[in-house]
Amino acid sequence: GAVVSQHPSWVICKSGTSVKIECRSLDFQATTMFWYRQFPKQSLMLMATSNEGSKATYEQGVEKDKFLINHASLTLSTLTVTSAHPEDSSFYICSADTSGSSKNIQYFGAGTRLSVL
Amino acid sequence: DAKTTQPNSMESNEEEPVHLPCNHSTISGTDYIHWYRQLPSQGPEYVIHGLTSNVNNRMASLAIAEDRKSSTLILHRATLRDAAVYYCILRDQGTYKYIFGTGTRLKVLA
Numbered sequence: 001g002a003v004v005s006q007h008p009s010w011v012i013c014k015s016g017t018s019v020k021i022e023c024r025s026l027d028f029q030a031t032t033m034f035w036y037r038q039f040p041k042q043s044l045m046l047m048a049t050s051n052e053g054s055k056a057t058y059e060q061g062v063e064k065d066k067f068l069i070n071h072a073s074l075t076l077s078t079l080t081v082t083s084a085h086p087e088d089s090s091f092y093i094c095s096a097d098t099s100g101s102s103k104n105i106q107y108f109g110a111g112t113r114l115s116v117l
Numbered sequence: 118d119a120k121t122t123q124p125n126s127m128e129s130n131e132e133e134p135v136h137l138p139c140n141h142s143t144i145s146g147t148d149y150i151h152w153y154r155q156l157p158s159q160g161p162e163y164v165i166h167g168l169t170s171n172v173n174n175r176m177a178s179l180a181i182a183e184d185r186k187s188s189t190l191i192l193h194r195a196t197l198r199d200a201a202v203y204y205c206i207l208r209d210q211g212t213y214k215y216i217f218g219t220g221t222r223l224k225v226l227a
Contacts, residue, residue, distance in 0.1 A: 006160070034214070043204070043218065043219050044204075044217040045217070049213075049214065095215075099213050104149070104208070104213075105163055105208075106213070108153075108161045108163075111158065111159060113158070
């Protein structure tokens with residue numbers, strides 16, 4: 001299957017700092033990417049839809065000024081957690097959509113575990 | 118957003134078939150049914166998807182009810198590596214969004 005690379009896989013940061021997470025589609029172009037958050041023993045929660053060349057669309061309750069999303073190319077979307085606090089500690093997962101191809105599915109990255117001290 | 122309902126957990130013996138059910142009574146005519154599985158501390162892995170007809174691939178089979186209000190993921194011979202949380206998801210064909218339900222935690226017994 002298609003490969004989506006997510007980096008870093010694990011990050012620890014101090015409260016008040018910002019953290020950037022990258023999501024790359026390695027062997028296909030993705031007009032649309034998605035960002036999810038997952039707390040322990042819970043399901044994935046969709047945070048936002050990232051569209052190449054336009055502003056991201058955020059789900060209800062997700063602060064757009066806190067979770068900055070940039071999708072500058074067809075193979076790269078970034079999520080920046082600004083002024084991180086301990087309650088932002090979570091597992092963040094991205095996916096890239098193959099819409100426009102015959103498959104029409106999402107491929108997921110391996111996730112980034114964020115720990116805010 | 119259409120939702121799915123799955124049992125919280127299921128158990129299976131190794132090398133036996135497993136049938137994982139999913140209810141999606143509010144499915145719309147254009148929603149595809151997707152199945153993914155997730156191992157601890159990993160991103161979800163694609164398993165299979167379909168619209169109306171039953172589907173087979175090397176990983177599993179997907180049986181879709183005639184009214185499309187339910188589906189069943191079939192693992193023909195469960196192995197220990199199949200132990201995971203399995204998610205049944207409806208894909209919105211307009212926004213491409215996935216809305217994850219709670220999933221089924223499959224335990225495979227040796």
